[in-house]
Structures are given as C-alpha cells and as structure tokens.
Amino acid sequence: MPYADNGGLRIHYEELGGEHDLPPLVLVFGFGMTVLDWVDLGYVEALKDAFRLIAIEPRGHGTSDGSTNPDDYRLDLLASDVIAVMNHLAIEKAIVGGYSLGAKIVLSLASRHPQRLAGLVLGGFEFASEVRIEDDLVIDSLRKGGPAWRDLWRRMMDLPPAMAERLLQANTGALIALREAEGCWESLADAVHTIDVPCLLYAGEHCLGRNAVRAAASSIASSRYVELAGLTHFQVLGESAWICSEVRRFFA
Template structure:
C-alpha cells in the first residue's frame, strides 16, 4: 500500500486539520470517535483490513490528534466539523467519497448527509443516531482529567485497551475535549426524509444507544443494520475483524463508476 508523505494539513478558517492517506482505489474517508485519533484506525485493525481495497483518507478531527485544538465551544459546532471534511476532500480534488465514521465520527457523517449528501457515495456509521444526545457523561468524564478519562474508556472496553491506546487518550488536550462536548448534540430533524445515500449502520448489542440506532435503521431508506454480539460502545470499534467484511461489501456495491 502506498502511504502519503507525513503530516499533510488543510486549513479551514483558521483551524488546521491533519489527515493521512494510504492505499489505492475508491476514496473512503475515515473519521474517528471522541478522544481518539487517526492512530486508532491502525490499532483497531481497520487500516489492515480496508487499506488494500480503498484509498483511505483518515482525518484527525479538530481538537484531536495533530489537528488544531481550539478551546472555544463554538469552534466545535457541527457545521465547522463538516466543513473540515469537505475542505480535505476539496483539496484532494474529490467530488464524491465513501464515508466511514464511528461515534463522534458518525455524528459528523450525519452532518455531511444532512448538508452535503451530493458529496457522498455511501456511508457506514457506527454507534450513532440523529435524535440528539445528552453529552453530560462526556463532560463529567473529561472534567476529571485525561488519566481518569482514559481509565473510564478502558473500563468501557472491558479492560482490553492497549498501552498505546491509553497513552493516546491521556495525551489529549483536556480544554479542547471539554470544548468539544460543551453542548449537547441537537437532533437532526427529518434527516431520514432528505436526499440520502446508501447507508450501513452498526452498533454493539450492549451499547446503550442500540434502541435509537435500531429506530434510525427502520426510518432510513436503503439501510442495513449490523449488530455486534457481546460488545458495548467502545468494544464495537475494536470489532474490525467482524465488521470489515460487511463494510467492504457495502462500499463495493456503491463504488464510484470508473468514468467519474
């Protein structure tokens, strides 16, 4: 697999966004969850399983990884996060892409589908729904510092976090993460009735969000739902071995025609 030169960035008025590319083929944007970074896609096995099939475009969300980390809550409004994705794919000269997002990354994907559906070929979204979400648990968690937040994530993962994953969480900027969850997520009213692209939803059977994800699946046209046995919200992200075949098949069914 071909890998890009290190540390490519784009600037979205005025936030600097870091991204990486690896592989060749149809373009697939990967957006990670809260307090993670691009490195999580490697560690959980997603790059190994998908990088041989697609041109992976992995983005460090604002406030995370090597991207800028503003401390103002308004910097993390959904419209700004969506614009970060669009700035990356515009810079790469891509008109339409496939999109894979987990948790916070799935929320950003819903924002893309809501405001720029014409830029999407397909979506695969995990652990997310459009009905609004109380973020007070996250606010309380990060308020205790990054070491405490890392322990909470490790507990949620059943104690199976790697040392490198824990260090990655602990290295986050606590003020940036606090700003990122300062507001509850608003409902995206009527998204299921708007112009849509084929969507695959996935969720752990022990994830508290399961009922809302199931509801969303029933309301969204052209949607398939994959449930992961014996997995909660954190553990599902690490189920790449079980999820990758379904996501691969989903994306392959909606590949960009060669003439485009």
C-alpha cells in the first residue's frame, strides 16, 4: 500500500485514475470511511476517465496511522495529512473534494493553503459540530466495537458488503479520539469567505448540514449549489452517478 509521511505518521492514499488534462482530483471521504469506499460506492468508475484521482485516508482512518489522543486530531493536523500526500506525489495544485468530515478537513486546508487549490467539491458539512461525549451516538457505537459501528451505518444507508466488512475493522479507539476532538474544533463559518476558486457544493434535502452548505455557496463567488431531493446525509453517499455528473459538468 502507498503511504506518505506526515511528521512520522503514515498516511495511506491510493491513485485511482490516470493522467488527464484537468487538474488532479484529491478525495477525502467522511468520518470512519476508507479509500476503497470511493470504489464500492461508484465514484471511481464515474470519474476515472476524466480525472487523475487520489483518495486519502486521514490519520485514524483505514490503514493510516492513528492514536487515541484527541490532541492528535486538531483540524489543522488533519488538513496537513492531505498536504503531505500532495507533496509526496509532487502535486502543486489540485481540485480537492470532501464530504461530511472530509469537507471540514478540506475547508480547513482551503483557509491555510489556498495556493494549493485549483477547485473545490464540498458536500454535507456543518460549520461546527456539537459533540456531547456522554451521550453521543457515534462514540457509543464505537465503544461497543466494530459490529455496533457497522450496524449504526446499516441503519443509515444501504451498505455495499465490502464496505460493511471494513467498518468491522475500523480503528475504533482512534475514531473515538477524533470524534471527541471534533466537538472542540473552531467554527469554519469564516473559512468560506477566503475561497476564490471554483467550488461545487451539494447536500441532501434532509441533510443536517444543508443550511451550512447553502450559506457557504452564497458566500463563494465562483460556486454552484446542487441539492438532492428527498435524501438524508447518509443516503447522499449512494448517489455517486448524480454527484459525479455534476462534478464533471462543473469542471469541464
């Protein structure tokens, strides 16, 4: 497996598409997901003939290194994992896409490293997350172990079998630390005002982050907002054909 080094941490990535005229597209999925989820959910097949695709597992995800210390999951450190992979692959500028937690990481990257961006794809995010550690559903499921974590996802969306299997193998200790840290992150509401590259934004009609995504779109000059009618935050993940067609159209 290919890894980039970030301050002694191994950050796993995969190159999933060949060279094309458009800038590379770097992908960062949501909380607890892996690079292979981009494959199983259909995104790679829909985009590989248009973009050089690089999918990244930030610290604590998949086979990347992680710790059980919440201090190791500051938002700027997660953003630096993406930059480390770009540096490792000698990618000066890229279109960077993220969904949910991935979108937060990408927004942090955009505010700290705007010179590395050729464009953005952002979906399903909130500017800040309220995490009540004592009764947080995510933390509770992770504490119970892999089967409970997988079953939580199964209640939210139709899971490809391979994705369900990977959820069983999640680094639950690292993800608990990340979730605890997430509740302490700074708001990203101001980050959108610094974006000056083309930005495609999307959310489901019933996504908790819908209002934040729409507000971000209204603050970014070169942006387009698209909404998936009738869908929740997790159901949007399965709409790869629709989302990828919008990505291709926007950056054509």
